[in-house]
Each structure stands twice: as structure tokens, then as C-alpha cells.
Amino acid sequence: MTTALHTTAATQACCAPLVAAPLDPQDAEALARTLKALADPTRLRLLSLVAAHEGGEACVCDLTDPVGLSQPTVSHHLKVLVDAGLLTRDKRGVWAYYALVPGALDAVAAVLGTQLRR
Amino acid sequence: MTTALHTTAATQACCAPLVAAPLDPQDAEALARTLKALADPTRLRLLSLVAAHEGGEACVCDLTDPVGLSQPTVSHHLKVLVDAGLLTRDKRGVWAYYALVPGALDAVAAVLGTQLRR
DNA sequence: CGCAGACATCGACGATCGTCAATATCGACA
């Protein structure tokens, strides 16, 4: 119950574009959970590091050095991003490879942006 | 020095689309500050309430009831959103009218989204 | 089997956050 996975919020757009109509409390809570996962400089850097890495995936050992934090801390941030539905984890052998969930960031962007379209 | 205004982060896109190249620490910090302002269910509801209100603006008295929180708490959340460059405050007479900063949310969306464009 | 290495989990710490009641500030109006 601590950090209930909510693979929903990011992958599927939760609601109308935010500016169109008042968000009901449930949608607001869901969106806020996803944004809370994004609202940390380290996690933003991890996302972009993963995305920019060759093959679109990276293991913890690739990330722990660029961000300059301890391995447990990096693992913790990655878990937050996975639980938020923004990253996938693929454990191959000893290594765990993280990659962006294809439409996740775009779904968040779509809810936030409005007069951008058209 | 507590919550230094950073009218920059939201209004002007801070950086490349996040997925293109590794975010440098400064840009990550700036983006995270803006996202942190958004990462609260009450503030998301306040944003959409303001946007959906007639004339695109609303005063505190219009908002304190729909969100069901005390007036000081609502004022505090509005201040956070103003400091983040997402809302403007226009005090006319006794009332303070809040409105969306035109391109702010779209700027955030543009940094987050990528394969959305085109 | 036993060791080494990659990663996850645990427990703890200071720091920040969301909320409230109490109080201060400021404009309108009699």
C-alpha cells in the first residue's frame, strides 16, 4: 500500500486537457502522482540519460556515475519512475536494463498542453 | 531566499525536449521546480478551475469552496503557482484575480513531449 | 560449492511539504 503501482496514469491520458474543464479530484490525484515522479531533478536526468543512451536503454551501472549519487539512491529513483509507468525494467542476466515507456511522456504532455495543438 | 521567484522556468522552454540529449543539472533543477509546483492535486484543480472560470480568471473566494480547503491554504497554493510562473495575480480592489500565464503549460508540455510533434 | 559483482531492500537522518488556526494587511464604504 506504500507506493501502489499506478501504471494507468501515464500510459493512458487520464482526462481532458486540464484547461478545458475543472479536473475532478480523482483525475487530479492521478495526474499529481505522475507529475510527482517527474518533479525531481535527478529523476529528470535519469529519464533523459536512459533515452539518450544507445539502444534507448541503460543499466544502473551506466547511470550511477553521471548523476553522482549512490547506487541505492539511483535504484530508488528508477523504481519510482517504473512505478509511475514512465520506465520499464528488463533484467537480463546480472544487469537490469531500463527504457522509456513509449507514449508515457507524451501522454503527460498532452494533458498539460492545449493551445499547442493545431 | 526561501522560495526565490523563478519566472523563467515555465514561460520560456528551458531546454531541448528531454529525450533528445541528457539534461544538464541546471536545466533539470529548473524543470523540476516547475513540475513540483504542478505535482499536487489541489494545485492542478486550482489551475483548471481558474482556466475554466468565466473570463479565464477567478478570485480566491471562487476557489476556496470547490477545493474544500481553508482560505489560507488556497492562498498558499496560488502563491506557489504564481511563483512558478504558471499563474498571474491581478489585485483589483479588494479581490485578487488569478489567471493562467498564456504559454506556460504548453512550454512544460513541449519539453516533456517529443514524438507528439509532427 | 563458493566467491564476486550487480542490483534491490531496509532503516535512519534531515529537509521539505500540505494543512490549519491565528493574526496581519489592505481597500471600500459609512
Added chain:
DNA sequence: TGTCGATATTGACGATCGTCGATGTCTGCG
């Protein structure tokens, strides 16, 4: 001038967060 009403600020509280060191888990290899 003095009062009322709308909003902002202050101080305090419990809760959550980011970080670490220590430790647990699992895989590959000799």
C-alpha cells in the same frame, strides 16, 4: 475615522521525500 470583508502572512504540526550506509538477493563463473 472606524468598521467590515477579502486576502496574505506567520507559526506550528504531522507526513512525505531524498539521501545514505548496511545488508539482502540473485546471477555467472571458477
